[in-house]
Structure formats: C-alpha cells, structure tokens
Amino acid sequence: xxxxxxxxxxxxxxxxxxxxxxxxxxxxxxxxxxxxxxxxxxxxxxxxxxxxxxxxxxxxxxxxxxxxxxxxxxxxxxxxxxxxxxxxxxxxxxxxxxxxxxxxxxxxxxxxxxxxxxxxxxxxxxxxxxxxxxxxxxxxxxxxxxxxxxxxxxxxxxxxxxxxxxxxxxxxxxxxxxxxxxxxxxxxxxxxxxxxxxxxxxxxxxxxxxxxxxxxxxxxxxxxxxxxxxxxxxxxxxxxxxxxxxxxxxxxxxxxxxxxxxxxxxxxxxxxxxxxxxxxxxxxxxxxxxxxxxxxxxxxxxxxxxxxxxxxxxxxxxxxxxxxxxxxxxxxxxxxxxxxxxxxxxxxxxxxxxxxxxxxxxxxxxxxx
Amino acid sequence: xxxxxxxxxxxxxxxxxxxxxxxxxxxxxxxxxxxxxxxxxxxxxxxxxxxxxxxxxxxxxxxxxxxxxxxxxxxxxxxxxxxxxxxxxxxxxxxxxxxxxxxxxxxxxxxxxxxxxxxxxxxxxxxxxxxxxxxxxxxxxxxxxxxxxxxxxxxxxxxxxxxxxxxxxxxxxxxxxxxxxxxxxxxxxxxxxxxxxxxxxxxxxxxxxxxxxxxxxxxxxxxxxxxxxxxxxxxxxxxxxxxxxxxxxxxxxxxxxxxxxxxxxxxxxxxxxxxxxxxxxxxxxxxxxxxxxxxxxxxxxxxxxxxxxxxxxxxxxxxxxxxxxxxxxxxxxxxxxxxxxxxxxxxxxxxxxxxxxxxxxxxxxxxxxxxxxxxxxxxxxxxxxxxxxxxxxxxxxxxxxxxxxxxxxxxxxxxxxxxxxx
Ligand SMILES: Cc1ncc(C[n+]2csc(CCOP(=O)(O)OP(=O)(O)O)c2C)c(N)n1
Numbered sequence: 001x002x003x004x005x006x007x008x009x010x011x012x013x014x015x016x017x018x019x020x021x022x023x024x025x026x027x028x029x030x031x032x033x034x035x036x037x038x039x040x041x042x043x044x045x046x047x048x049x050x051x052x053x054x055x056x057x058x059x060x061x062x063x064x065x066x067x068x069x070x071x072x073x074x075x076x077x078x079x080x081x082x083x084x085x086x087x088x089x090x091x092x093x094x095x096x097x098x099x100x101x102x103x104x105x106x107x108x109x110x111x112x113x114x115x116x117x118x119x120x121x122x123x124x125x126x127x128x129x130x131x132x133x134x135x136x137x138x139x140x141x142x143x144x145x146x147x148x149x150x151x152x153x154x155x156x157x158x159x160x161x162x163x164x165x166x167x168x169x170x171x172x173x174x175x176x177x178x179x180x181x182x183x184x185x186x187x188x189x190x191x192x193x194x195x196x197x198x199x200x201x202x203x204x205x206x207x208x209x210x211x212x213x214x215x216x217x218x219x220x221x222x223x224x225x226x227x228x229x230x231x232x233x234x235x236x237x238x239x240x241x242x243x244x245x246x247x248x249x250x251x252x253x254x255x256x257x258x259x260x261x262x263x264x265x266x267x268x269x270x271x272x273x274x275x276x277x278x279x280x281x282x283x284x285x286x287x288x289x290x291x292x293x294x295x296x297x298x299x300x301x302x303x304x305x306x307x308x309x310x311x312x313x314x315x316x317x318x319x320x321x322x323x324x325x326x327x328x329x330x331x332x333x334x335x336x337x338x339x340x341x342x343x344x345x346x347x348x349x350x351x352x353x354x355x356x357x358x359x360x361x362x363x364x365x366x367x368x369x
Numbered sequence: 370x371x372x373x374x375x376x377x378x379x380x381x382x383x384x385x386x387x388x389x390x391x392x393x394x395x396x397x398x399x400x401x402x403x404x405x406x407x408x409x410x411x412x413x414x415x416x417x418x419x420x421x422x423x424x425x426x427x428x429x430x431x432x433x434x435x436x437x438x439x440x441x442x443x444x445x446x447x448x449x450x451x452x453x454x455x456x457x458x459x460x461x462x463x464x465x466x467x468x469x470x471x472x473x474x475x476x477x478x479x480x481x482x483x484x485x486x487x488x489x490x491x492x493x494x495x496x497x498x499x500x501x502x503x504x505x506x507x508x509x510x511x512x513x514x515x516x517x518x519x520x521x522x523x524x525x526x527x528x529x530x531x532x533x534x535x536x537x538x539x540x541x542x543x544x545x546x547x548x549x550x551x552x553x554x555x556x557x558x559x560x561x562x563x564x565x566x567x568x569x570x571x572x573x574x575x576x577x578x579x580x581x582x583x584x585x586x587x588x589x590x591x592x593x594x595x596x597x598x599x600x601x602x603x604x605x606x607x608x609x610x611x612x613x614x615x616x617x618x619x620x621x622x623x624x625x626x627x628x629x630x631x632x633x634x635x636x637x638x639x640x641x642x643x644x645x646x647x648x649x650x651x652x653x654x655x656x657x658x659x660x661x662x663x664x665x666x667x668x669x670x671x672x673x674x675x676x677x678x679x680x681x682x683x684x685x686x687x688x689x690x691x692x693x694x695x696x697x698x699x700x701x702x703x704x705x706x707x708x709x710x711x712x713x714x715x716x717x718x719x720x721x722x723x724x725x726x727x728x729x730x731x732x733x734x735x736x737x738x739x740x741x742x743x744x745x746x747x748x749x750x751x752x753x754x755x756x757x758x759x760x761x762x763x764x765x766x767x768x769x770x771x772x773x774x775x776x777x778x779x780x781x782x783x784x785x786x787x788x789x790x791x
Contacts (some may be wrong), residue, residue, distance in 0.1 A: 077618040077691040098623045100588035101557065101616050129556060132590060168477035170539040172555035310769065340755065340769040346477075347528035347536040348754035350785055351773060357780040358773075 029167060029219060030353055031260045035226045039196050045227040050220045053195035053228045054083045054160070057202040058121065060232050062091050065119050067156075068206070070096045072106055072123030080125060081162055081221050103129055107136035107159065111144065114154035114211070121206060127163035127215055128172040134180070141211040142186030155209040160202070162218035163191070164256050165307055165353055169218075170346035176255070176308040181213055182285045182317065188212040188237055189284040191255040195226040197282065200235030208237060217255040240288035242295070246277035249301035249366055252292060252318060254281045257305050257354065264359045274367055284314055292318065293325045300331035301366045305354045310338040332369035337362050423628045424635075426675055427655060428645040432704055434712025436650075443653050445494070447719055453494050453514075453649060454714055455728060457486040457707045460510045462732045463519060464680070466740060467526060471540075471684040475744065476526045478540045482509050484647075484679030487706030488611050490514055491652025492672075495660060496579060501567055502550045503560040503580040506541055507611065507678075511581070515548040519736055523743035530749045530790050535757070558586040561595030561608070568604035568669070577663045578606045579656075585616020587630050596637040599669035607659045608634075608671045611646065613678035618691040634671030646674030647706040650713070676706075750790040 048056060061068045070084060076098040078085035088096040099106050103124055110120040124130045130137070137159065145153035163176045181189050188210055192198035198216060205212035243258065244265050251261045258280045268274040277295050281287055296302045302322055304315040319334040337354040345352055400409055429441045436442045445453075464481040471479040482489065489510025496502075502511060509522065521533065525543050528536035534544055534552060544552025554560065564580035571578060586592065587610060599606050610630040614621055621629070634641030640662060642655045652674060659670035677700040681688045688697070714720035755762060755770045762770075777784060 073616075074618045076623070080617065080685070098619045100624050101585040101619065102588045102590060104590050105588070131556070168539065170542075170555075171537065173539070311765070340773070341766050342755055342758045343537070345537050345754045346539055347748045348751055351751045351754055355783070357783045358776055361776050361780065 029223070030165070030350065030355055031256065032263055033194070033220065033224050033259050034262050035224070036194060036196050039226075039229075041196070041200070041229040041231075041233050043229050043231040043233075046230050047225060048195050048228040049222050050192070050195045050198050050216070050224045051082045051085075051222065053199040053226070054202060054216065055085055055087070056228065056230070057199040057206075058084060058087060059090070060199075060203060061119070061121065061206045062087065062095060064232060065206075067117060068095070068119040068121060069113065070121045070123070071099050071109070073101055073125045074098060075123050079123060081218060083160070083216075083221075084123070103132040104136055107133035107141065110157045110159065111136060111141050111154040111211075114156035115144070115152055117156075119156045119206060120154075120158070122157070122159045124159060124161040126173055126218075127161040127177050128175045130159075130161055130177060133159075137181070137187065137211075137213070138184050142184045144186075145210075146186060153209075154211050157211040158202070158205045158208075159211075159213045161213070161215055162221070163215040164217040164219060165344070165349060166219045167349065168346065169344070170349075171343045174307075174344040174349075176215065176306065178215055178254075178284045179308055179312060179314045179317075182314050184285075186210070187285060189215070190237055190282060191215045191217065191284060192220075193217075193255055193258040193280050193282075194220060194224040195228045197235060197280075199228055200233050201237065201282070203232065204234040204237050207234065212237070215255070219256055235282075238283045238286040238288060240282055240291040241280045242277060242291065243280055244276065244278040246275040246299065248275045248299060249303060249363060250277045250279060250292075250295040250299045251359070251363065252279045252281055252302065252304045253306065254284065255307075257307060260354065260356050260359060261305060263356045264363060267356065267360055268363060272364065272367075274363070276363065281318075287318075289321055289325070293322060296322045296326045296334075297329040300329055301369070302330075302334045303337060303359065303363055303366060304334065305337040305359055307339050307353060309341045310336060311341050313338050332366050335362050335366055418627055421628065421632075424631045424641065424643045424673075426643050426645050427651055428648045429650040429654060430648050430709055430713055432709060434709050434714075434716060436713075441651075441654065443650055443657070445650075445653070447717075449494065450714060450717075450719060453490050454707075454710055454720065456510060456514050457490050457649070457710065458728055459519070459732050459735075460486055460489070460513055461707060462729065463509070463513075463522060463736050466733075466736045467522070467540075468680075468684065470526075470740065476540050478684055479526065480507055480541050480683045481680035482507055484677050484700060484705065485611055485613060486510055487649035487652055487710065488609075488646040488674045488676055491649040492579065492609055492656040492674075495653050495656035496577070498549060500549065500576050500660070501564075501571065501578045502548075503564040503567070503578065504543075504550065504553055505557070505560065505582050505586060505611075506553050506555070507583070507613075508581045509541070509543070512543055512545065512548065512550050515545075515550060517543065517545055517548060517550070519739035520742065521545070523736075523739045524746065527743050527746065528748060529743060529746035531743075531746055532749070535753050536749045537757075558582060558589035558591040558595075561586075561589075561591050562598060564606050564608075565595050565599045565602070565604050565669075568599065568606035569602055572603075572605060572667050575664050576605075577660050578604075579609055580606060581609045581611060583616060584610060584612040584614070584621050584624055584630060585619060587633070588616075588624055596633065596639060596669075596671070600638045603667050604669055605663040605667050606669045607656065607663055608639075608669065609656070610671070610673045611676060612673055613646075613676050615678050615682070615688075615692070617682045617686060618688070620692075629673055631671065631673035634673075637671075639669050639671045641671045641673070643673045643675065646676030647704050647709060649706060649710045677704075679705075748789045751784075751786065 110122040113120040265276040315336040493514035524531040526540035568578040631643040
C-alpha cells in the first residue's frame with residue numbers, strides 16, 4: 001500500500017538519525033491492576049479484558065431483549081475502543097448503528113427511543129465529549145418521570161462513556177465527570193473497576209427502570225483481564241464493595257483509583273504494619289452510605305481519592321456525609337486525595353494524578369493525626 | 370375579567386377593518402407571512418431532494434495539472450507558487466516523520482494531513498496574516514504556510530519547554546498568537562460559533578475570520594448555531610469545510626443526506642462555494658473570492674472543499690478496519706494534490722526532478738534536525754501545571770501546589786522530575 005510505503009520511509013529516516021533511548025517510559029501506567037479474586041458468580045468463565053466483557057454484556061442485552069438498540073459515533077465498526085466489535089455484523093444495522101457526530105443528538109435520540117419502548121444503549125465516545133449532551137441528560141432524561149407525574153419515563157436509557165486518565169490524554173481525553181451528574185436527581189451513575197464488574201453493572205444499568213450512566217475507565221479496557229462469567233448476570237447499583245478488610249483506616253475510591261488504593265494498602269501493611277480497609281464505591285449515584293459509614297465508624301480515619309479535581313468532586317459529598325453520620329467516631333478529619341483544581345494537563349499528568357505516593361503520604365499523616 | 374374585555378375589544382377592531390369586501394378589493398399576490406418570502410401554490414406536492422441540482426465542484430486543473438479554462442488560472446507570482454509547493458511537500462515529510470515517531474513511542478499521538486495538503490495551502494495562500502484562523506486539528510499546512518517553523522511543530526508535539534502551549538495539550542493542538550491562529554481544542558465544532566463571534570468583533574476592519582471544520586463536525590449542534598448566527602448577524606467569516614469522506618470510521622453517507630455541507634449553506638442564506646479540495650489553484654481562487662466578498666459585504670461564506678483523508682484518522686486508528694486499501698491507494702496515486710500541483714509547475718517550467726530530489730533531501734534533514742533538538746529539550750517546570758487556570762493564581766490552587774511541592778520533597782524518586790525544568 002502506498003501509505004505504508006510513505007510511512008515506512010519516515011521510520012527509517014527517523015531511526016537512523018535519532019536512535020531511540022527510552023521508548024517504554026512514556027506509557028508506564030501509574031498503577032498495577034489487580035483482578036478480583038473472590039467473585040462469587042456461578043457458572044463457566046472465560047478470560048476477557050474489560051472491552052470484551054462490555055462487548056459480552058452488550059451481546060447479552062441484544063440477545064435477551066429484542067427491543068435493545070446500540071448507537072453512537074463509530075459504534076458500527078466496533079467503536080474506537082472496540083466495545084461494540086462485531087455486534088453490527090451479528091444483529092444488523094437496525095439494532096447497532098452509527099449516528100451522525102452529535103452528542104446532544106445521541107442523548108436526545110436515546111431518550112426518545114426509550115420513551116417509545118426501545119431499550120436504548122448509547123455510547124458517547126469520550127466522557128470529555130458528554131457535555132454537548134448535558135442538557136438532554138440533566139434537564140430531560142433525569143426529569144422525565146418526575147415532571148410528567150410518571151406518565152412518561154426514559155428509564156430504558158443507558159449511556160456508556162469512557163472516562164479517566166490514560167497517561168497521555170490531556171485535557172479532553174482524561175476527564176472524570178461523575179460529580180457533575182451526581183448532582184442530578186433522577187440519574188444513576190456507576191463506575192466499574194474491571195471486567196467482571198463492568199459486565200454485571202452494565203446489564204443492571206440496561207435493565208434498570210431509571211436512566212443510567214456508566215463511566216468506563218478507558219485505561220482498563222485492555223489492561224484489566226479477569227475470568228469473566230459467561231452467563232447472564234447483574235451486579236447491584238448502589239452497593240459498594242469492601243475489597244480489603246482493615247481496621248486502622250478506610251480508603252475509598254472507584255474505577256482505576258481502586259487499584260491505586262489496593263497498592264497503597266499493601267504498602268501500608270508491608271512497610272508500616274498499618275491495616276487499611278479498601279472500599280470500591282462502585283456506584284456514585286445512589287451511593288452506599290451504610291457501607292461507607294460503617295467502615296468509617298470502625299476505623300475512625302477515612303481517605304477518599306479520585307482523579308477529578310478537588311473542589312466539588314464526589315469526595316466532598318462523601319466527606320460531608322461521613323462527618324454528619326460518624327462525627328464522634330472519627331479520630332481525624334476525612335482527607336481527600338484528588339486531582340488539583342486545574343484542567344487535566346498533558347505532560348504534567350504524573351504530577352496531576354492522585355498517585356499511590358500521594359495517597360500513602362496522606363494515609364500516614366492521617367494515622368499520625 | 371380584564372383579559373376578556375380586551376379580547377372582545379380586539380375582535381371588534383378586527384371585524385371593523387377586515388370585512389369581506391375590504392379583502393376582495395385588495396388582492397394579495399404574494400404571501401405576507403413574516404417567516405418566508407415566496408409565492409403561493411395550489412399544487413399539493415413535496416419538494417424533493419431529487420428535484421434539486423447539487424452544487425457543482427469548481428476546479429481549475431484536471432488530474433494531470435492542465436488548466437481547463439485559461440480565464441480561471443490564478444495570477445500567482447512564481448515565488449509564491451514555489452512556496453506553496455514547498456510547504457505542501459514539507460508538510461508531507463513532517464507528517465511521515467512525526468507519524469513514525471509516535472509509532473516508536475517518542476511522542477504520544479499524531480494526526481497526519483495526507484491528501485488534504487491543497488485545502489490547507491490553497492486557502493492559506495489566499496489569506497493574509499492578520500486574518501484570524503480557527504482550526505479543527507487537521508490544518509497543519511495552514512499554520513506552516515503562515516510561518517510556524519518545523520521546530521515549533523516538534524516542540525508542541527513533545528510538549529517541551531519551548532512549546533507555545535506550555536505542555537498543556539496533546540500533540541497537534543497547535544496555536545500561535547503571532548500568526549493569528551487560535552489554539553486548537555479537541556471538542557469538535559466548538560470553534561465554529563466562536564469564529565462567528567470573532568468575525569462580529571472584527572467587522573469593518575478588512576479582516577476575515579476563517580474557520581476550518583470536518584464533514585463530521587458539521588453534524589454538531591454548534592455548526593447550526595454558527596451558520597445561523599453568521600447569517601443573521603452578518604459576520605465576515607469564511608467557513609471552510611474539509612470534506613474528506615470520513616469522520617474516523619463513519620462515512621459521509623451515514624453523516625448527512627442531501628447536498629452535503631455546501632447544500633446547507635444556501636438554506637441558511639449564505640453564499641456558498643464547492644471546490645475540488647485536491648486542486649490547490651481552485652482552493653486559492655475560491656478562498657480569495659470568499660475573502661473579498663466577506664470583507665466587502667460583511668457577510669459569511671461557506672466553502673466545501675471535497676477531498677479524501679488518505680491517512681488513518683490518527684495514530685490511534687487503523688482505517689483498514691472500515692475501508693479498503695484499494696480505495697485509499699486509488700486516491701493516493703490518482704488524484705494526489707501535491708502531485709497534481711507538481712505537474713502544473715513542471716508545465717510552467719518552474720519545477721523538475723532534480724529540484725524535487727533536492728527539496729526532499731533538504732526537508733528530511735531539516736525535520737530530523739528539528740526533531741533531535743526538540744527531543745532533547747526538557748519539559749516545562751512541573752509547577753507550570755497550576756499556571757493559566759486563571760490570570761492570577763488563586764489561593765486555593767496555590768495551596769494545592771505548595772502541598773505537592775512538600776510531597777515531592779519526600780517522594781521525588783517516584784516522579785519523573787529529571788525530564789522537567791528545575
Ligand atoms: C465533541 C466531540 N465529539 C467527539 C470527538 C471525537 N472525535 C475526534 S475526531 C472525530 C471525527 C471528526 O471527523 P471530521 O469532522 O470529519 O474531521 P476529520 O477527522 O475527518 O478531519 C471524532 C468523532 C471529539 N473530539 N469531540
């Protein structure tokens with residue numbers, strides 16, 4: 001192919017003139033992914049990464065629900081993250097299709113399809129590009145049932161969107177906008193930490209009677225691999241998971257950050273003999289106040305970490321709720337380790353993230369408070 | 370009730386003035402509705418898209434660089450013609466090398482401009498430096514023609530200390546205050562209504578605003594807002610659509626129906642041109658006309674440049690998943706804009722094989738040297754991250770920065786501080 005030739009030429013020139021030194025450093029990720037070890041779902045399992053698990057969930061939805069449709073930008077050929085791979089081939093263009101490039105259109109179309117009886121599964125290509133759809137989601141989807149006295153609803157709408165840091169995404173391929181939507185009564189918002197969760201949560205969202213948003217940490221699509229149950233299953237929305245039991249402090253995160261916190265818990269245990277409890281919040285709206293407050297009351301020290309900026313991040317809501325419910329049980333103020341109040345920068349990403357070292361630093365201060 | 374009384378009042382007035390006889394004596398030949406200026410019809414029928422003749426594609430050259438109508442050959446000085454050709458070639462070489470550098474993990478991302486060189490250079494050559502440019506991202510040639518150096522390109526792609534954007538954005542998000550090129554932003558189509566606002570602000574200054582966008586981006590709500598605002602508020606803006614057939618994997622027949630992007634222009638009441646985007650002379654002519662008109666009339670123009678995206682969408686894309694290599698090869702060999710322009714220059718005796726060889730060798734050297742210089746430069750100081758969120762660093766961000774400084778004192782071995790300026 002002509003193009004290949006052109007490009008190859010560039011490569012040869014480049015390689016001979018500027019020898020490569022440290023190629024892999026750029027993409028080194030800031031955490032080590034750890035698969036779920038004790039998932040209790042029964043039945044056969046297959047090794048899948050997270051995009052395959054999502055693909056499997058979408059396949060399950062199309063198979064079990066003849067009214068299910070999947071649409072969004074570039075979903076026809078499998079989506080830019082391959083989550084809809086081969087689904088159009090399998091189910092046809094009437095059920096899995098490209099839309100024109102317009103997020104407000106995708107959301108509005110999805111709402112309308114749901115209102116008229118379809119199970120509408122929309123993809124917004126990046127969470128950073130969900131904002132043109134903000135009006136449709138916040139003013140329309142969220143309020144459909146309420147404003148019509150339950151005459152109409154769009155509960156059959158699910159919006160999937162990749163979120164979070166990937167190492168080089170910069171301002172517009174890295175954001176975690178869950179807090180904007182958590183401020184919206186009527187929506188449900190979940191974030192999976194890996195393939196097993198992604199499949200179960202996505203199927204729950206699709207079948208939930210209210211409109212749901214699922215933000216999928218894009219860095220996990222390929223990296224996160226688990227033995228995923230092949231049967232149809234659902235995991236609860238609104239329920240947090242305690243991933244590591246501990247007694248000295250509680251660390252709360254969701255999505256990618258859960259893996260950072262698990263590493264921090266290991267470091268705390270090995271280097272400092274501190275026993276940390278790690279909670280994956282899983283569901284941002286509604287969220288599991290009981291599990292969180294029980295743990296906070298037990299340990300008396302809480303760290304919340306998320307990639308999104310500090311001010312009005314979802315950590316603020318968690319901290320406020322904990323101090324309201326557990327005030328007398330706390331030995332220290334709840335601490336938040338988050339992205340700073342800046343846009344998400346390109347080359348400075350290593351300094352932006354709530355890294356395991358920042359979390360460790362703050363956890364140790366919390367213990368010494 | 371007040372409402373009822375006023376209503377019956379209104380009715381009295383109505384019947385007094387509009388009796389049947391008055392209506393008969395003053396026949397109305399044209400509908401008077403404020404919403405449309407048109408005629409009446411008693412025929413019930415659709416207006417079908419098929420009844421409409423699509424806007425033709427304006428061209429100057431054929432595929433082998435022959436001028437088709439001598440009156441249409443632009444009178445461009447030889448030195449400008451050569452600059453145009455040189456920039457198209459340099460753009461091509463830069464693309465090859467930066468694309469490959471991403472493949473080797475040296476930069477994080479890249480987007481090539483293959484196949485669209487004539488849309489960039491032809492339009493850039495018809496503008497002046499004080500015209501304001503809003504790009505989408507695949508317009509590196511426009512910036513190059515205006516004087517952005519190879520070093521500027523490389524520095525931005527590395528996000529090093531000489532990157533004018535201070536390392537904040539992904540590669541190819543160029544910007545230059547000196548060259549009146551507004552910094553690229555990833556969210557699509559946001560630049561379109563902004564360009565209209567700028568054009569409004571620049572009315573009467575003999576400058577135009579030029580706004581580039583893709584066939585995919587034209588589907589966003591912002592595109593509608595921009596076209597409609599520009600028409601109603603009468604703003605000197607040139608909307609320049611690069612219709613390259615695809616938006617990532619989505620082909621144009623899944624993006625729109627009807628007569629493309631140009632077809633929309635007319636329905637917004639905007640003077641519209643459709644042009645062969647692979648014919649640099651034709652692109653030059655339409656842009657020149659557009660600018661003259663926009664400045665003189667303070668009105669918008671829409672240009673739809675028909676072309677083909679020969680490269681993958683970006684380094685994150687493999688286009689063989691959605692289009693055939695044959696289709697790509699056909700455009701790359703049979704109607705490549707740089708080649709077509711070269712034929713033209715050769716026929717004028719301005720170019721030959723030797724010059725071509727020399728240019729390519731020199732350009733490769735130039736790009737490589739910019740490259741190795743750029744690769745060696747450190748990134749900006751990491752605290753740059755907190756700058757320019759606001760004009761002045763607010764207390765809460767200062768506090769966050771200071772606590773990161775403290776953190777790094779203890780944990781610096783875990784951060785890549787050596788790659789950043791001290
Ligand atoms: C609001 C928004 N939605 C989605 C994207 C992701 N995206 C980046 S480029 C692109 C396709 C754009 O196609 P087109 O406008 O035709 O320009 P081309 O790439 O062909 O030059 C998409 C969907 C984005 N950047 N912004």
